Amino acid sequence: MARSGANCSASTASQSGNASWPRTLVPPLRPRRSRRGGAGGPQATRLQATAHHIPSRLVGTGSSVPQQTLTNRDLEKLVETSDDWISSRTGIRERRVMTPGQNLTEFATEASRRALEMAGVVPEEVDLILLATSSPDDSFGGACLVQGALGATNAAAFDVTAACSGFVVGMITAHNYIQSGQFKTVLVIGADAMSRLVDWTDRNTCILFGDGAGAAVLQAGEENASVDGKKVGVLGYKLRSRGADNGKLTTCYMSGELQSASTASEGAFKIGQGAYESLHMNGSEVFKFAVRAVPEILTAAAENAGVEMADVDHFVLHQANQRILDAASDRLGVDKDKVASNLARYGNTSAASIPLALDETVRAGKVQPGHLIGMAGFGAGLTWGGVFVRWG
Ligand code: UT7
Numbered sequence: 001m002a003r004s005g006a007n008c009s010a011s012t013a014s015q016s017g018n019a020s021w022p023r024t025l026v027p028p029l030r031p032r033r034s035r036r037g038g039a040g041g042p043q044a045t046r047l048q049a050t051a052h053h054i055p056s057r058l059v060g061t062g063s064s065v066p067q068q069t070l071t072n073r074d075l076e077k078l079v080e081t082s083d084d085w086i087s088s089r090t091g092i093r094e095r096r097v098m099t100p101g102q103n104l105t106e107f108a109t110e111a112s113r114r115a116l117e118m119a120g121v122v123p124e125e126v127d128l129i130l131l132a133t134s135s136p137d138d139s140f141g142g143a144c145l146v147q148g149a150l151g152a153t154n155a156a157a158f159d160v161t162a163a164c165s166g167f168v169v170g171m172i173t174a175h176n177y178i179q180s181g182q183f184k185t186v187l188v189i190g191a192d193a194m195s196r197l198v199d200w201t202d203r204n205t206c207i208l209f210g211d212g213a214g215a216a217v218l219q220a221g222e223e224n225a226s227v228d229g230k231k232v233g234v235l236g237y238k239l240r241s242r243g244a245d246n247g248k249l250t251t252c253y254m255s256g257e258l259q260s261a262s263t264a265s266e267g268a269f270k271i272g273q274g275a276y277e278s279l280h281m282n283g284s285e286v287f288k289f290a291v292r293a294v295p296e297i298l299t300a301a302a303e304n305a306g307v308e309m310a311d312v313d314h315f316v317l318h319q320a321n322q323r324i325l326d327a328a329s330d331r332l333g334v335d336k337d338k339v340a341s342n343l344a345r346y347g348n349t350s351a352a353s354i355p356l357a358l359d360e361t362v363r364a365g366k367v368q369p370g371h372l373i374g375m376a377g378f379g380a381g382l383t384w385g386g387v388f389v390r391w392g
């Protein structure tokens with residue numbers, strides 16, 4: 001098979017997470033209505049489309065990562081690098097990587113089970129499953145695999161592809177479905193097996209990434225639900241994209257061509273058949289983009305949400321580089337202690353990084369009812385997005 005240039009550049013140029021969680025943090029849900037036996041099935045539980053003030057409450061989180069740990073010292077044996085270079089430039093000390101034979105669905109499913117358990121929701125109650133990923137087990141989509149594994153038989157399921165911004169895009173998509181009254185309970189998963197996408201001989205990129213999964217349950221709450229007079233659930237968001245800079249971070253499809261062959265009829269035919277190449281990144285360009293994008297998108301999302309940056313209790317940002325987290329908190333003028341960081345242990349897990357960090361923050365007991373959480377993702381596309389949620 002002959003391969004030619006990349007097709008995709010728009011540029012003209014388990015050891016799983018802690019299973020216990022502080023139940024008292026999550027306010028009780030409304031009594032469930034049975035799905036089964038009703039005349040309308042899932043349709044019967046749909047909310048009225050006219051209800052515009054339905055809060056999308058964040059009621060559960062979960063995560064799961066592979067057991068195998070790859071340290072910076074391990075990577076010294078693969079590529080010309082050092083523990084000192086990696087940890088001082090990125091903050092990463094180790095990452096989790098799937099072993100051959102493991103698949104992403106099992107980690108996405110385990111993370112989902114934990115989120116559902118925290119939410120007190122059984123799989124049959126889930127109306128919609130959104131899987132944010134760039135590395136599904138089936139390129140037709142991984143969400144249905146999770147749906148099947150969970151037994152979420154009443155749920156529609158589809159993938160969201162927005163690289164490292166995928167979880168935030170998924171949250172916002174879920175929120176809009178809930179607000180429109182179409183769905184009541186939505187499971188949003190961010191999961192990636194970046195070990196599948198990186199070139200393990202490229203020291204510029206392979207040292208950065210790891211595998212993992214995180215999940216969150218969003219559920220329609222009572223109209224005007226609040227804690228201490230403050231509205232809960234998703235309060236506001238902002239999404240942006242810049243396709244002109246797509247070439248800065250890609251896993252492109254490379255054109256190829258099957259050997260021409262003569263047909264029984266006249267002439268020859270040509271069939272394009274290539275393959276996806278490994279991840280390519282212009283690290284310094286993406287770095288510069290990220291340090292501007294995070295404060296910009298959070299500022300815009302805060303305005304849409306009607307909240308002040310000073311009132312945010314927790315920032316859960318895409319975990320790409322500790323220097324990006326530090327620069328973002330400096331530019332926003334917020335306390336670094338409020339910015340979640342698990343880079344040292346997991347590296348960059350792409351779509352999984354925000355829900356993984358969110359779940360750790362919740363399970364550590366740091367998130368109290370009424371707390372305001374700001375999340376921001378950024379990455380390939382280029383895409384970036386921010387969302388504010390009040391827990392409760
Ligand atoms: O999730 C998607 C979003 N991704 C990101 O946000 C990643 C953003 N970018 C970054 O985090 C940083 O740009 C990197 C960590 C990727 C790179 O850090 P940097 O400080 O921008 O380093 P650099 O690329 O400018 O490279 C500096 C030097 C170069 O050598 P010379 O040309 O100065 O001699 C590189 O060849 O470091 C060299 N280098 C390495 N050395 C040891 C690059 N990678 C390595 C390595 N080990 N792994």
